Amino acid sequence: MADAPSASAPQVWGVAALLLAIGDALAARFGAVAVAGELSGFSRAPSGHCYFTLKDADGDAATLRCAMFRRAAALLDFVPRDGQRVTLRGRLAVYEPRGELQLVVESMRPAGEGTLYEQFLRLKARLEAEGLFDASRKRALPRFPRAVGVVTSLAAAALHDVLSALARRAPHVRVVVYPAPVQGPDAPPALAAAIATAARRAEVDTLIVCRGGGSLEDLWAFNDERVVRAIAASPIPVVCGVGHETDVTLADFAADLRAPTPTAAAELAAPSQRQALEQLDALALRLHRPLRRTLDAHAQRLDQRALQLARPSALLAAHRQRQ
Template sequence: MTDSEAIYSVSELNRETKRLLANHFRTVQVQGEISNLSLPSSGHYYFTLKDAQAQVRCAMFKGQQQRLRFKPANGDSVIATAQVSLYEPRGDYQLVVEHLAEAGDGALRLAFERLKQKLLAEGLFDQERKKPLPTLPDCIGVITSASGAAIHDILSVLRRRFPAIPVLIYPVAVQGENAKFEISAALAKANRDQQADVLILARGGGSLEDLWAFNEEIVARAIAASKIPVISAVGHEVDFSIADFVADMRAPTPSAAAECVVPDANSLLGAFASFERQLQRLIQQKLLRQRQQLEWLEKALRSQHPGQKLQRNAQRLDELELRLQHAMQNRLAHARQQAAIREQRLYRNQPLAAINAQQRQLQFFRQRLQAAVNGKIAVLKSRHAAAAQTLQAVSPLATLVRGYAIVRRHGSAQVIKSVSQLNSGDLLDTRLADGRIVSRIIDIADG
């Protein structure tokens, strides 16, 4: 049969109509004014949603009310997110409400979701584009209201954790029509100045409308365009803004942003003290190795001292001289024995001339030997001077010569490393390169 020929029971007709409404409309958002609000003991809400020309019945069951941010009342202008349905027992067309939002707040949330989806599709929330924060910034920029609680919280945490880092404040309005322009202009100025190497964008908590400047597209794009890493610290931990998604890091509160942007100075001082102890230990080990090497070099130098070589060569020279004398005496004795028969030969060969030639050669050898000895002495002196200069360069006393000093409490071997160890009136021993001085503390000043 066709639909015109089919005969429905009332229940079947209402059931089919309910199914058609649900399949056609799915979830809808309807804006109107609440009237005829009924609150039975079951905890469900029943009311009428109306405008100037029409009205529709609505039901909101108890389980859906947990997400309400306000208590509905007659006369409230709201946006209802609902399923279009039919109450079968009476055949009444109605809305089954899943969520209610005040009309102003609901419009903002709708705009929030639309911009969020738009920027998400463009990739502005991608993790790959987020810049890392500096481990220890040279300067921190804070973009917030100059009179709000956020700036006081941030400065208090920064002074406690690492007071030496300068803070540059860019005062802006954080609420109102001009806030979005001032915030985006401050982000652009900070990037032009290039003084800060990390930026904190902050304000305290508030309603969605109060925080709306941080959900504006112009602010989101200014954060995305920043070459300097940006930390978003807007509102309380439960508040989320578009700025939180675009920023390189989101902090739940302004104080938390200050906590994560700088390390704890006391922890760093402890680490530095540990490094100092390691450095001192390494220096002592280096000095010990250098001292052992110097001792070895001294032993080697003594074994190769030119004086010992001169003694050995002088002894050898004496031996050669004695051998020469013996040879000359033997030769002269032999010559006398054969003087008669070799007198003429002796005259032709001129033994005295040969002796003179040998003496000249001997003198030449003596000069070469002396020159070699002097050269060796000069090389060893140069090496000794270089070793002494190297030892002097690593000596702690050389550091004192450059203007540094070692300060100890008078009568104690303890080295003073911090003003926190001192009190006014204390006596100090100060070691300089050429002596020591004793002084008394008159005043102690920080930094």
């Protein structure tokens, strides 16, 4: 007969059973909790559920994953945005598929603006007072550029989107890429340097500054004063396509034109070759019709003169009759 298991041996849990037990222990220990912090990476799924990260408001590296289901999200009376400071009420739970601690949020209310958003507003106000965002500074983009520059990361999906859009719409337009990281501490000086390089080389007619979407922290390089001033100082008209349609950066305000996405920036920077050719065909037709009418009228008059010259005997007979 097999030996009986030792009484001192630890209990062997299944993964799902252990996570369930941890979740039950959290619920029993903490119950409903309230926690304050800054929103980061806020997104609303098509289902209506909201997912985001709550960062520590004092600048510590601590973060907490949060889920706010549709029923609770429908009760929100404001639009949450990254960097905003909020107070959440909910219950701690374990998301079993990933074994992650998360807060299931039952309510959310604003609790003042977060540190990053406060920096954004202060810098925006100062640069706006200097006139960097004035409408009078905005320049029209060249209607038919020969070359378009792109400032972004070589590894960014935004670069692929821009190149695909330009190849589809305007394959005749030359594209020059000025690579620079678009995220992290090295991004602001690199982006400013890339914009300055494009200005110094003067080989493109329009400059696109772009990257894909992300949280407020991900896009923060485009709120850096060095990047904003580089865009404002660029002698080349700049189209800024950073993030998604709802993302707004200070680079957008400094650019000559803001695009909601990188793809839209490419579409604004270069007109469609097909549409341009159709317009040329229509203009050619408008010029051809009056020219044809004029030529036809002259041809009729020439025919009349030719008929008169073709019968000189009739002219002589008429002359004799008058004598």
